[in-house]
């Protein structure tokens with residue numbers, strides 16, 4: 663068995679290693695459980711790749727990979743794509759041209775105290791928070807993709823991705839219920855950032871004390887006062903969120919300036 667050395671990290675920062683490892687897992691592991699993509703699944707994957715290609719605040723080779731994947735998916739006249747063809751593009755054609763996505767999983771801010779805890783599901787949250795924030799910071803990024811002018815687009819892509827591909831089926835069902843209830847009311851990209859934050863806290867609340875909780879990373883209402891004191895207020899002795907401050911905090915926490923490249927190859 664492999665002995666994992668604990669990596670020190672700063673919980674107020676975002677680590678590119680987590681985002682890239684998440685993308686790696688999504689493309690090479692989660693997607694691999696589907697032999698071919700067609701219909702709604704194919705459309706979902708295409709939209710996911712488009713949104714990521716335009717909004718992922720990543721390193722040049724990774725963004726280039728996403729862009730190439732997007733152009734390839736758009737240009738293909740097929741209504742069914744074998745997974746092997748996608749994998750081939752992600753692995754081989756790319757390596758040659760120096761366009762690549764690291765193959766190693768390196769959880770940093772998403773490390774768990776046991777291997778079955780945290781990791782991918784943590785990175786998927788971080789990835790989608792990052793994409794909602796980028797959509798809010800860069801309103802013109804999706805122009806000419808057919809996905810522009812839709813403040814819910816990142817949330818809708820996430821909703822469909824979770825529905826069709828996320829390995830945890832119970833999670834997908836819970837998320838779908840929340841989406842059905844209130845995603846429609848989101849009418850700006852700032853509201854989309856806050857919607858995902860709020861729903862993630864609902865999930866945190868539901869999972870606090872659950873078997874899936876990492877004892878080293880208890881589920882809390884996030885951001886905690888130590889990383890965002892201004893996010894918290896007390897009104898007549900009751901806790902309440904200052905949503906303007908939360909939005910500002912999310913934009914900086916999930917913004918490019920807060921990303922650390924430590925532990926990336």
Ligand code: FAD
Nearest residue numbers: 780783784786787832833836837859862863865874879884
């Ligand atoms: P995570 O909840 O994964 O959070 C990752 C990081 O995001 C945190 O470390 C923190 O830095 C940041 N963060 C935390 N809260 C917020 C917030 N409100 N807004 C912005 N950033 C935040 N597991 C189940 O057992 N049952 C479920 O029903 C379930 N549903 C899920 C639905 C979705 C869509 C996803 C992606 C995952 C779901 N999971 C579910 C997995 C679960 O939410 C956690 O991802 C997993 O338990 C690992 O927890 P974690 O401690 O790494 O923190």
